[in-house]
Amino acid sequence: MRTESGNQEIFDKLVYVSRCVKVVKGGRKFSFSAIVVSGDGKGKIGIGLGKAxxxxxxxxxxxxxxxKQMIRIPLRDGRTLHHDITASYCSGKVIMRSAPSGTGVIAGGAVRSLLEVLGIQDVVVKSVGTSNPHNMLKAAMKGLKQIKSPRYIAQKRGKKVGEIVGKREHGLKVTIKSDAAPLDGFDTSEITTE
Incomplete structure (x- = not known):
């Protein structure tokens, strides 16, 4: 379901509906609970549980x-995670790994809905343990809250973003000669990859 909130578009996805039955004197009384994930597809996400x-x-x-509970998650290139994450909540454990462009969302159950609404296009997720959507979603959110962008890490360490990002590109080992120019204007002929 799409709705306009202010000037941004918010997507809502119903993840799970459960029914509870209470037997009373006059018969059976039903109540329902629903889990919904909401997001703008650009890094904002929230989870809600409603009962009625x-x-x-x-x-x-x-x-x-x-x-009401939406939070901002930093994304790499607006399509994947900055780094791999492992998070658990009660008996639910989720392992999320960033993936190269074109991989798609490889995830199942409730976590897939969460990542699609968040706006992630390339990710690999494995759920270990319970398949309970409550615990899976809370474990995924706990992991997503742990994501730190390179800009944030560089600011905390007092370094430049290039010093942190340059080491992780494509998983290659990069060696820079000691007499090479600084990272701001480095020459690619001075770099060897293995």
Whole structure:
């Protein structure tokens, strides 16, 4: 479901609906709970859980809560994660790895919906342990909150972004000759890759 909030477009995705039955004197009483993920497809994401006597009411509550709890996640090139993550919540454990362009979203269950709404296009995810959507989503969110962008790390260490990013490109070992020019204006002929 798409909706315009201010000037940005927000996507809502219903992940899971569960039904609870309470047996009372007059018969059976039903209640429903719904999990919804909301995001703008550009790095903002939120999870909401709503409970009500009707499915639509539970969904509306979940959407409201998800939008209220949205947080910003830094993405690499607007398509993948900056680094690999392992996170767990209760019995749910999620391993997320960044992937090269063209890989697509390789994930299952509730985590796939979360990553699609977030705006990630290339990622590999493995869920270990429970398949309970509550725990899987919370583990994924816990992991996504741990992501640090190179700009943030460079600022914390007092270095330039090029010094941090240059080491991770394509997983190659890069050696720069000691008499080479500084990283700002380096010459590619001075660099050898293995």
């Amino acid at each position: 006597a009707e499915v639509m009411d539970a969904r509306e509550k979940a959407v409201h809560l998800a939008r």
